[in-house]
Amino acid sequence: MENSRRSSLKLFFFVIIFILLAPQALSESDECAAEANNSCNNKARALKLKIIAIVSILMTSMIGVCLPLVTQSVPALSPERSLFVIVKAFASGIILATGFMHVLPDSFDMLSSACLKDNPWHKFPFTGFVAMLSAIVTLAIDSMATSLYAKKQSPGTSGHVVPEGDREMGVEVVSGGENNNFQFHGHHHGSVAVGKDDGSKLLRKRVIAMVLELGIIVHSVVIGLGLGASNNTCTIKGLVAALCFHQMFEGMGLGGCILQAEYKLVKKVVMAFFFSVTTPFGIALGIALSTTYRENSPRALITVGLLNASSAGLLIYMALVDLLAADFMGSKMQGSIKLQIKSLAAVLLGAGGMSLMAKWA
Template sequence: MRFTILTSVSIVALFAIKVAAGSASGSYKTNGLTLEAPLSEKFKVIYARADEEHDHEHEDEHEDEHEHSTSNTTITGCHMHDDTQYCIDWEGNEGYIKPNQKNPQSNYTGCHLHGTEVHCKNDEEELQFVKLDESSEVTATTSESSSTSGISCHFHAGVEHCVDANGNSVHGADGDTCERVDRDYDIPLRTGLLFVILVTSSIGSFGPLVLRSFFKISTENMIITIIKQFGTGVIISTALVHLMTHAFLMWSNECIHLAYEGTGASITMAGIFIAFAVEYVAYRFLSHRLSKLSNIKENSSEDDAATNIATKTVSDEEDTVSLHGSYKAMHDKLSVAILEAGIVFHSILIGITLVVAADSYFITLFIVIVFHQFFEGLALGSRIMGLNDSVWSKILMAAVFAIITPLGMAIGIGTLHKFNGNDPSTIIALGTLDSFSAGVLLWTGLIEMWAHDWLFGNLRHAGVIHTSLAMSALMGGLILMSLLGKWA
């Protein structure tokens, strides 16, 4: 190119000299000498050199174009991450091949554009190359969180929940399959931590019983009130933040297709209704029994002699007080039994789904579950403690809670290599139990615990300090258990 420019300048310069000299024959005088310079010969040499340079430039351009066109039709450096193949295009951009190939190659040729999409050939099959920075759906099919693809995954009740860099939910780590994901599990670690959960749950459920037994304090004591109100907050937060959130994620999973979008809420409502119905039927039964016993006592007293009237009146009043005490004791025990039923339903799920979580998330989830079980055990233990029942009955109720989550973990370990969190039947089962348990805990938490203590119990007329501490404990239970919902 530079030679061509110089050639053009030289031709113009020579022509200008010829015109200035006024010699049409191509001769001019300088210092008395006549110089013959046939311009046609000079022009021929200059043009020949220019044409030769121009031909060389065209050849170089053709070679560059050929090389560029060849490199622009090939992607190379292909390698596998689990079931997904990643490659590098001619501009150095990393991307992945879709759909997944049964016989992946190390490079693909014949790449071309369809609009903005890059398509290549693999034998007769056409596939697409998707740049990572252009796709919000790409992830490796591993269960761990993928930082390279911008996808963050965690587990809700054994089912993987993934979001992209923009916070949008995507289906699992592989994005487009509901098949079971094979993972490597550290079984000895899970087996050992089963006993840690057992000890933690036992401390929570037996703690209030031991506290009252050793210190002989009443159920209206300040410490007991704080424990009970903290437990109330824990139960309500468990129902709303943990169970209902998990249930919503189950029912919105892409592996199932619901014709009725209110399925989860309907099952929660059913849980509330069943808890209410059980208590109402028991209340009517106990009231009828109390009324019948009272009538028997009244009829019996009318036949007594006049000399025994005063004595029998005192005795009847004591019997009536005893009957009312028995009624209250049975009612309280029924309420706590319903509360424990709701807790047990989801605690066994917690055990199963804790075990099937991927190793990369297992320890984090385990730490959260330890606190969850301790707080929930404390909530249940504080209610068991206040029952007017035998010591062995209380121990049995506390023991059921203590062993139920470890039992779920044992079941999970036994089914570890068969559990499929993406199977529609599994998702429906988990969603149903979570929704139902949420309804039961909402009834007991709001009605039997919160409303009973504050509107009809001892806190209705409590002093300022007592009320303030109880309210702080209630809010503390709500907040702390809700905070745990970030990880579980």
Template sequence: MADAVDCSGDAVDLTDRGLRIGSIFIIMAASLFGALSPIVLARQSKIPVPKFAFFITKFIGTGVIIATAFMHLLVPAVENLTDVCLEDRMGGYDWAEAIALMTVIVMFFAEMLASRMMDDATDHSHSHGDIDVELDPAMDLIAAKQPEKTSTSEELSQTTDAEARPTEAGYAPGGESHLAHKRDHKEGDSTSLGGQLLAIFILEFGVVFHSVFIGLTLGTTDELVVLLVVLVFHQMFEGLGLGSRLAVAPWPENRKWVPYLLAGIYALSTPIGIAAGIGAKPNNANTQKLVNGIFDAISAGILMYTGLVELLAHEFMFNPYMRRAPIKILLLAFACVAFGVAVMAILAKWA
């Protein structure tokens, strides 16, 4: 049982106010650099940047986001909500895991409805079993270097038969089954485009939401220096992952400015949280643990869904480029994901 003094609820000693204020601009610069660099490099021609660099950065970013959900959000949520000083409020239940779980379910329900509404709005003729896939410019470059395969007479016959019956249930031109998730959407397909942009906005929401609350933590922590150093790298790596996806997404011509707006919002999210934490001046440490734990659990659920479903599953399972890529490309992508996971898991030792 905790001593009465330990659970008195005294507020954290908010010293080093100057450094806390300075951290607003330090974090903003690191976040902006991470999120904006891929977009700027992808849209300029003076400095030649291989498309493969965006491929690598994108998959490292996927690992960063997944590790952030588990190691940087769920773990502190569990620690806060199972604190002995909150036992009387929490009733001994595993609230952190429960909140994260329900957030995943809500995220899935919201995306399911959004996808359904987009399908109805575009008046598309695809069956409900279609899976939207992402067209990867980096993989375009890889595919272009692969030798063309000479079709046999049997394959040509199968292709002709399939093209002659494109409206039969489960078939599409090319003889591939919709229900097997093997139909390739062509460039400019409105459903594919909408699915990609929806995934990006979900990712943006999840990253921004949790960034605000890690800013709140930085603004009120008593371990300011260590957490600040770790969060500079954390926000920069996460920004690179987000920015690389914003850079390669097929934005419509009249929406080319949107990636810059989303990168700017990401860069401002953590500084806003820091400023709110400094201005709020929390006067009860137990209430602060409760609030931080709840929002960390919500953020963990959002990034779990985004990282595992929107990024990992769609990239490796539903992306035709990855399914057909040489094994060395597949292994390289997986290695990038593993590297991003490892880096953020190590940083979790300090933050």
């Protein structure tokens, strides 16, 4: 429960920070006029579409993130089966394409806009620089969080880790000098030894799930804010369909990570909830700020552009390093060329489908 509360507070703290940053992006006297499209600008009709977007995106987000969690009882979709690995590869391809094809280009467009001063915004590639820093910071967080989490969860066990929630399953540390191990009792007949490597892998999966959710939340709120502030019905129509597809399959990727992290039910619900509501929250925030927020104001372009660059670096790192590389270099994939080929095809299919969505979103 304590870890669940801490995770909730971290996510809540991030949302509060974003809300505080949002007013800084409001246009003032330095507003850059946007090109008006009179045939598509309709505030009343746009509001109806935004309400439809909130409901539909919320539902598809919940379906996507909960699908891996509720289908774990289906033998064919258990994490140990090849089908789960292939589906996860497909979702990882979607997350990778989200970073490269959606978030990163948006940041380039915003930070190279004619509405910004030549110096410094047109003199230096801030998008690439911030995305690179974000990937490095993500690496640091990934590494340090794993180390700190491992030390915290294993006091006095000579580096052995007893993961959270295992106490309910009856895990005990059995002393045996240098060969300490874990044993499962209670729900199992007899006992099953779990070594240090298994505990370390579980900790890595938990850190991956938390960091991935953070990156997804950043760009989801930003996307929602832009949609909520827009009154262009032509743009909103395409965005709603694309975002529903995007949120469902990105949610499947995150849901798979949450499932493998073996969190308690409370933490699973909290993480699924925050993923599901962030884009609708961003849309609602955009609607509330639509009278004052201007997408083409310099402050809005800089704030959202930098947030997008940060999110892109995080998502690309997570997709390539913690999801795809970890799975493809794992023992299960390395033991089967056939599974590798199927998974590569799934990655290409997911990345290709999400790349195609860039035409509308």
